[in-house]
Amino acid sequence: AQTVTQSQPEMSVQEAETVTLSCTYDTSESDYYLFWYKQPPSRQMILVIRQEAYKQQNATENRFSVNFQKAAKSFSLKISDSQLGDAAMYFCAYCSYDKVIFGPGTSLSVIP
């Protein structure tokens, strides 16, 4: 069975600095997709970024980028120029054959 692991329950970053959130997953599939979702206290889950496993190029969305290492089954999220509004729970998610499973999450605090 596929599993998603996030080894950092909590992280903090100084405003305007860069932070990296870790994610590893376990799968025997070769074709799948990976996502990072953000969940602020309002409870609404918001897509941050997505990556197709067949693409070697790392996805980038403005201040958010990923480091996808397929052989290592690693999918970390880098947030540059951190802002107060980035404070939230961040969940790594794996999708194969339309089934999406989530990791346990990392709580990110941003220090003014």
Add this chain to the structure above:
Amino acid sequence: GAGVSQTPSNKVTEKGKYVELRCDPISGHTALYWYRQSLGQGPEFLIYFQGTGAADDSGLPNDRFFAVRPEGSVSTLKIQRTERGDSAVYLCASSQIENNSPLHFGNGTRLTVT
């Protein structure tokens, strides 16, 4: 509305009672998912639908939980003989059928069993 709608937003019920949680997905989204999220944890997969049929219900914890989507749009998650351990936020999400389509989530229903 433009987004996924879940009702009610909060539900308090007594142990042993029956509850129904409703999800109204984004129009045209063929896939619909139910997740359960306990405090401080990630969403736990329960079931997902492609159209009217349950494509994967392997996450339903036991036979007290059941979900339907009779017309391929609105879905109802039904919990019988509720237990205190069922207390959680129940999240619904919908997406297009393609594998890389992101999930669009509702705001969830917070269920409290007293």
